[in-house]
Every structure is written in structure tokens, then in C-alpha cells.
Amino acid sequence: MTEITSAPAASAERLSRQDLARIVARDITPGSFVNLGIGQPTTVADYLTPEQRVTLHTENGMLGMGPQAHGDQIDQDLINAGKVPVTELPGASYFHHADSFAMMRGGHLDVCVLGAFQVSATGDLANWSTGAPDAIPAVGGAMDLAIGAKETWVMMSLFTKDGTPKLAPELSYPVTGLGCVTRIYTDCGIFHITEHHGTRGPHLVEAHGLSREEIQNRLEVDLL
């Protein structure tokens, strides 16, 4: 349970995607084992420091993944979950798909960082399907990642282009995992999903570009 403080840290500007990645990287406890989802979460790796000694997992069977491979480093047998060629760090290990997802499902990773279409006030996650009736469905490892780590963090913009909040009282998009999200990193603020006086909901830890009041006014969710 996170301590609820009344005044969140704040900045005048909304966070850029780079700033957001830097903040997520900063918040990862040194020595953690982490899985970074495809897309925006992948960029968090660029801001992890060697001193943090964070070990990256890729669900296609590797711990100790290094940065993206370039030029002569490229090896078709060494890719990440996004099928991008990557490198291997000293102390790495390889394992098969069942062992890799067992590692995740068994709760052995400290943090998994994912993108999202929508997160509910209680931490339900929607990130695998827009629910469009004519779309071809595809899930990959999204549902395994959502519920696998000790903590699931989401990176997303707080609002869609038309201004609809992506942090919502309940999901309107198809569920990826229930009650799994513990933190939401957005351009406008950082939320921890926590319990306060028996209610589970988002606590605003940092506000950026908007004040706490502005954020509260634009959300249909009660901030704790």
C-alpha cells in the first residue's frame, strides 16, 4: 500500500515520450529482472544505467538481453519478442518457450512494462484488441505478460487524440488481464494503483502539464 500524499510532484509541461521512458527507467529498482513490451516500453532500455544492473527478459527465451544489434552484430538466431535482432550480455542464458513463460507466469520477474489502450481504475488492462468486429484478432504474449510479473506497469498517453481518458472507471475494450496493473506512466501524470481506506484506485504521484485538479476534472475516475 502506497502512502497517499496530498501534493503530487509536478512540472509545467506534459512529458515527452523520451522523458516518460527516462522516468520509468529511474523507477526500476536496481537488480530487477524486467520484461519490456513491444513499442514504447522497449525504449525504457535506453535509459537504464549500468549501475542499476537490470536484467532484461525476452519471452522468446532469453535473460540478459543487450541492446539492439546493428551491422555485423546482427544474428538471425538472436532476436527479441518484437523480432528485432538484439545482442547478448555476459551472464545471459537461453531457455525454451515453456520455461520462458513459466518464468513469467511463476512471478519471477519483478516488473513488466506494457503499452495499453485503456486501464481501469482498479488496474484492469486492455491492450490486445480494439474490439473492432472486422479486425483479425492476435494476442501474442500480451495476456501472459499482463499477469506474469510481480508488478505490471503501463506506459500510455493519458488521453486519446479526441480527448477521451484512457484511464477509465471500467474497460470498454476487451480485457487483457484483470486487476494486474500497479502503475500507469502517462504524459500527464504517474499513477499508482493502490488501496486507500479499502478502496482500490489510482493515486496520482506526479502531475505534468496539468494540475491534479485538471486531471481529476477530465477523468471519470476518482483519484485516491
Add this chain to the structure above:
Amino acid sequence: MTEITSAPAASAERLSRQDLARIVARDITPGSFVNLGIGQPTTVADYLTPEQRVTLHTENGMLGMGPQAHGDQIDQDLINAGKVPVTELPGASYFHHADSFAMMRGGHLDVCVLGAFQVSATGDLANWSTGAPDAIPAVGGAMDLAIGAKETWVMMSLFTKDGTPKLAPELSYPVTGLGCVTRIYTDCGIFHITEHHGTRGPHLVEAHGLSREEIQNRLEVDLL
């Protein structure tokens, strides 16, 4: 389904334990993967020929087990399921306990040879407990071995010292596995548990020291 022939092969003498081991070894299809249980079944290994290319599994995590180790060969880290030091053959592999029992439970071994207190007419096996009320129970891998291989063969004497048949209509000893035994190799004869006109029961394939009629007369089980 085994072809039922009217006249089993026969010899005038009961089979010695060595002869029985030789016959079991002879009956193993070349190229098979086999687990030999502790005790009498272990001696089958002495009669397997190199031409048979039989690969031995030991459930404590090895395929390609060689003969018992002696003298300088003895290595405390290389033992069989009976905790006897053994050797490693070219082409061997090691794996952990869950993988080893998965190999067995998944039906990847061709034959498992076990000892028995009692086998029922339909192939139920009792070999883990005498059911004595004051005995300390211990099961080891017996129940996994009983149901794990494609075929489970039993080696035992046909009668106890007091003449009670160990091939019985139903088990009186505690069950190890139900309907799992496919062949019974005994000093007095070799039985295949098979189906004949919709009835599952023992078919006498070879008789030794007793005639088919004598065996039938001494058993409470109808031979097919």
C-alpha cells in the same frame, strides 16, 4: 491384440532368474528406450546385446545409462534410481527430475520392467506396499513407472513360497497402477495381458516346468 495360439512354447524346467532376465532382454524390440526397475529387472541389462541398441533411462535424470561402475569408474554424481553408481554411454543426456518424469508420464519410453507382489487378470499392478498396517509407507517412482511407459512388463515368481498365485483375479495388495501391465514374465510361464472376444486377461505364451493345464489348475484366473 495378441494372436491367441493354442499351444504355448514350453520347457521341462522352471526358468531360473537368469533365464528369465535373458528372455525379457530377448523380447525387447531393438532400438527401444527402456526403464528397468530396481531389483530383478535391473539384471535384464546384463543380457541386452549391443546389436539391440537399447537405450536405458533412469528416472533420476539420465538417458544412455551404461553398466554399473566399478573401482575408479565410481562417481558419486552418477547413480541410478537404486542409488548404485553407474556409467555413461556415448550419446547420453542428463535432465532434471520434472523433465525425467515428464518423459515417462508422457509415454515416451517403450518399455518399463518392474517387479511385483501381485498382478490382476486385467493387468492391475501391486508392487509398492504389502499393506501391512504397521509398515512405514514408501512409494518412490513406482506409481509413475507403472503407468508411464508404452508397455509395462512385470518380472516375478508365479507363486509365493506358500504356493499362492501372484497372478490373481483381483489385487488384495494396495494398487500401484490400474490396468497397466501388458506382460508378466514368471519362472513358470510368460503371460501377455490381452483382449480376446471382448475379455481382457492373461494369455499364456510360454510355459516352463508346468504344463498349461497345471498352470490353469493352480490359478484362480481363466487363461485366454
Add this chain to the structure above:
Amino acid sequence: MPAIAESAVEAVSAVNDGSTVLMGGFGNAGQPMELIDALLESGSTDLTVVNNNAGQGDAGLALLIKERRVKKIICSFPRQSDSWHFDTAYRAGEIELELVPQGNLAERLRAAGAGIGAFYTPTGYGTALAEGKETRQIHGRNYVLEYPLRGDVALIKALYADHEGNLVYRKTARNFGPVMAAAAAQTVVQVDQLLPTGEIDPETVITPGLYVDTITVVPSASAAARGEAPADAAQAA
């Protein structure tokens, strides 16, 4: 001892019309390209295919789908930028799709190889992919009951085999190979090199030979590019 097939076409002869075929690989890594191409050539049809994806571009599995020889695909991620043959077949209602979360796919294959009758997994609980499935709360956590996924034939790729069929993979190309090898009645492997028995350290074997039925040697372009030809391998039988 596994059979050594002289060609990929000979190697895939175990696949019949109506077979369930497990195909290894995640992206190109570990994908048994030549075995899949041989399957294309073989003409077998009415297949159920288990793979992480549903074919890409105009090659391999995508062409099998284009030719309507796959009646059903069981996978985690069919939709890709270049999965047009699957997309067309799917929209035309000419291929059945069973969408499975990737970890459940791997665990269902593992269960098939391990003789597990069914298992409770937390993945997918409360989602559309668990609709109609049995669920259960165990020690306060919710689970979905999932069943084993068996194949008639597995087509996989490894780095080395020895004559006993022991396999070693390479980096993230290992992926589905080991669980598929154990989940199929017949396992066919394409390897870069076939080594004499005894050349693979027993401690480093990933797939023990008893899971392997047929081996065919297909030196891969990536191996050549790596310039890797271990001293051991040069004398391979």
C-alpha cells in the same frame, strides 16, 4: 535411433492429409523453412497447423494457407503486416483460427509431451479467450482450465544433432523446438550439422534423442554467414 532423411521432402513424408503439424520457430529464428517448403511440395492438405504465427509474406506457411491446405491454425499472433494470405483466407471464412495466448500455447504443448491431462493457468482469465472455458479459484487466484495440444508431426529446426537424435539449439532459435519435439507422435528435425554420437556433451543436450524420429541436414545460410564450422563437425558422419 532416428532415421536420417536424404532430403527435406523425404523427411516430411510422415505428414498426411488431415495431420496436425506443429511448426517450430518464432519469427525466422528456429523456423524449419526447408521442411515447410517440402511440405508445400508434398501436396498434403486439410492440415491443422500449430505455430506462433500464421505465415508471412509469400513463403512457407503463408503459401500453404494461400493454397487452402490449412483447414485450421492454432497460434498466438496471426495478424502481421505481411500476413495477407492468412488475412484473405480468414476473411473468406476459409480457415479456422484458434487463438491462444503464447504462454498457454507453450504450456499446452509441454503438457502434451509430459502426459498432463489438463492444467489451471492464470493467463487469459476474465478475457474473451477464456469464454466457455472452465475456471476455478485456487487459493484466491483465478485460473482457466487448459488442455494439452498434441501433434501428429512436429517440424522443427536445431543447430546440431548426433546420430542418437540428441539436439542442441542456437540462441533464441530454441523457442518452441523442445516442447514441440515432445508433443508430437513423430518429430522431424532439420539441423545445420549431424555430428558423430558422443560429440555432444551430455550435460548440454536440450532435446534428448528419444523425442526425435527423423533428421535431415540443411546447412543454413546463417551458419555459413557466421563462418561456424566446429572442428568436431568437420568430421561429422
Add this chain to the structure above:
Amino acid sequence: MPAIAESAVEAVSAVNDGSTVLMGGFGNAGQPMELIDALLESGSTDLTVVNNNAGQGDAGLALLIKERRVKKIICSFPRQSDSWHFDTAYRAGEIELELVPQGNLAERLRAAGAGIGAFYTPTGYGTALAEGKETRQIHGRNYVLEYPLRGDVALIKALYADHEGNLVYRKTARNFGPVMAAAAAQTVVQVDQLLPTGEIDPETVITPGLYVDTITVVPSASAAARGEAPADAAQAA
């Protein structure tokens, strides 16, 4: 990164009164003798112990049982020619026994590490060891429902570790080590040698470092007898 404990006694400090302790080993192979001896010294009591056996002779686990510090043992084969301390405690009703078929024991540990809620196993169906357990027929075969077996602490033995905690075992001493390492909240390993990170080929790692919390180096008599000191190991940090 795992902690490096200076002594076996320091290494087992994670074990508290009432802890469930997973102890590796099958026979002497893979048995973390020095860690168990340290546990004896530590004084922790009221333990639940998971091991294949129930102690032998006058050493290790047998002495813990003799001192009545084990309230319950979960194992497959307690009865041995020299299991007299267990036998006495059991007959006196001073130790609880949960007897589990060996493969179910391994699979229950595996399930705990893999986040599986429960699984259906054919082993034990129709036997006294399945009495009172839920059963189910699946595709004509009968199964028993078994639950995961978790530990507070695992005490295991490996051949080498690197500083990341990656482990390599030796021959049949591997046995329960990998599944116990994944099934416990805290995993303590005694190794023959601690190698610099990077010295273990990533393809040959059996237990990835994330499963390991504490390492202590205990050069084993058997290693010395083997005269094995790999060139790599000589420079171990």
C-alpha cells in the same frame, strides 16, 4: 545479483521456525550436505521439509528429524535400511508424513515455479495415495488433481555458479535442483566453484540466475577426488 554468503551457516539464515524447506538431492548426488548441516546448527525448528527421502544414517536431515525439528516431511521414499531416526519419529507419531509419488513430487514443484494452479496427473489414480483427491476422466484416461508445492527456502547443490547466479549441475546430481530453485521464495545454493560472470556458456545454463538468491562455495570432496579444476575456474572471483 545473488548474495555471496561467506559460510553455509550464513547462507541458511533465511530459514526460520516454521519454514517450508525444499532440500535437493537424490541419494547423495546433489544433496546440499553442508547447507543441511548448517541448518542443524542454526536451531530453526517446526520445519516442513520436502525431499525425496526422509534422512539416512546419523547425518543431515536424519539428525534434524532426530532432534524433532521437522514437524512434517513431504517425500516419496522415507523408508530405507538406515532411516531409523525417521522410523522412530514416525512410529511415535512425532512427525507428519505426506507421501507423494516421485514424479508427482517433481511436477508439483515444477507447477509452483511455473505459476500453474493445479494439474491433472495420471500417476496415482486408483491408489491409496489419491484417496480423497479430486479425479477426472479426460479423453478416456483417469487423472488425479494435484496442487503446487511451494517452499519458503530451497537448499540445493550445483557444480558451478557465476556471479549472476546462473547454475550448471553435474550428471545425475542435477535431479531436483532446477525445479526446487524455481519453487521457493528464497533459493540458497552451495556450489563447488563460483566463476566470473561470462564464464558459463549461455546455452548451457540450467538454472538461470533469477532463481538464485544466495550462493556459498563449498568445494566438494568428490570434485577434489575428480581432480577437476577447469582453467576457467582457477581465476574465479
